[in-house]
Amino acid sequence: MRILVPIVNVAADNHLAKVLNILDRNIPSSFFYNNISSFTIVQGKDALKHLERILTTKISKVGTNSKHESLICDSNGRIVDYLSIYIMDHKVLIVTNNHKGDEIRSRLSKGIPWNEDVEILNGDNSIKRIIVSENDLNKILESIDYSVEEIDDSTWIEDGDNIISINKRSKVKTLELLLPKTVLSDIIEEYQKKDIKEINEEEWKKFRIYTGMIDFSDIVGRIPFDVGMDELVKMDKGCYPGQEIHARLESRGKQKKILVTLKSGKFLKEGEYKIIEGGRVIITTAYNGGKEESLFFGIVPIKYLKMSKLSLINGIEMRIENVVNFRSLNVHH
Template sequence: MMDLSGLYISRGALLAPDGIPLHFGDTLREYQAVDRGAILLDRRHEGRILITGTDVLGWLDKIATNKLVDIQPMMGKPTLFTNANARILDRVMVYGLDAERVLMTTEPNRGDAVLNYLRSNIFYQDKITLTDWRPMYHQFAVHGQSADAFITNLSDKNSHRQFTKDDYPVYQFSLSDSPVYALRQKPYIGSSWTLITPTESAFMVWKTLLDMGKDYQLIPSGGLVFNALRIRAGRVGAGRELTPEYIPLELGLWDEVSFNKGCYTGQEIIARMESRNKLARVFMRIALSQFAEAGTPLFHLGKQIGEITSSVIAPDGTIHAMAVVKTSIAGSNVVVNIGSSDGASATLTDYLGVQPRLE
């Protein structure tokens, strides 16, 4: 019997070593699909953790940047874990299933790190149980302009519902007689949903999603297009921006930090930065005159002022890039040099993420 990898290959996919499709033969078609329809992705390398306990949200609230105690059942929130110096360890989505169960999703290849961090914060008085769902459940994602309508239609919810940017509902429904959790997340292009289903059902669920998604112009896509869309959308990524090099506010993640909750690791430094309005660096989109890799330094008037954090040549040939630069020189239409003080020119264009002090 054909497995999921075989199914992907039969549809023209080139697979990465971990079995996740890189593309399905036409990256330009996949890239453009999000603007008129949606794409279906395999995201098995993102972590998924079930957390149970009598005060599970209260426990999480003490170790995360966002206020989590007020998450309602079948709703979610993004949040971050930071170290004592307020540097980013991980970013996760937290979804309340009921009063004693939370489903958490992680960034790509960060499942083990998040599990270890959670375990290190469980003490004898905490009645918390962690279950790694990766062996038991597969994970897909749907991104694009028609994603909201498609998922709400699958769930028999009101397909004309208008979501706000901070709506992260959880839907449960069945496809091919298999249970599916649909979790709305921060959008990349259009809207974005994570889909989690039992591993043994993943083959049929993927086929059913594509069949039912035809009216929504849903097509399969791979990791190359996802990365291009991430950078085009100005979204932080694991191993690029989401590292201990940065503090959340520097990356425009103000909306994933609460300033009116109890203590958590790193809170004092973040609160001080907010109250004094003293950010050393900010996160910006940058227009490159020629492609430059992530990590390339940026210069202004002969001095290094930051570096490119993510960059890509999209399937349509356009270059997209993001950078973290010193606040003192940041601003729209500021011209900088790439790689050296006399390198090719680039232009800072706009601030990324949520940066209320700069908007």
């Protein structure tokens, strides 16, 4: 599952065409990506109250038709998964990484008091998710009488059985569509008729590195502060798994690692690599540029931000391009 974040030192209003011109002509200017995800429904009048005890953010007072973002961490304070949450009447739809659905549902099913109305349901076999990028997203919305300007980052709208939300925070605006599995082929056919082409995983990987959309693989098992996710950790809320660890780290105030974008003339697979000056770079996402430069998301010791390049003991050099920070939809919560 993708996570939308801005990259430091990049203007938020850059036009899609400019970004794709930087990438190359291999990625179409209008495209969609079939993002394989997991879906969980939490329903009952106490659904938000229950989630408040588990999430790293405050959600109990969030209104209907809101879109909320949060984390679930383990007892060691490390990220289990990132959650994109759609608030409905006495019900929430949670979108997570496709490999973590069963674990998330298991965690959500624990600790429900006998006198609370909460039910956890599996939606994996009935819901699909598509991400759309288009020079003019209003073309996608014209049939339902909405415009991009009318849809706030922290809300979602309903179009029949479909749920639509817009991300305006990255270098490129994108539309997220949640839809019944039964109509997926019809939607894909409709997009193709509009010359909105489907891209593969490698093309998507390249696009999201350039535009700052980090993935589950970049944050799983990490301390939130080390991967730019500290904005989704609310220290002034009630207890949640991992809070004691987070509080201890925050009180020390010394961040040791940071998530960055990297470039290199050589390709490296995801993994850990030793730096000559000491420490390691952890490559969490890697795109093979072939004859061009390869692109990466990586976690590095924060001291290396002052250096123009990283020299690895395997002889490969990497340039740090940007720091990646997460900007939450629910900053007002």
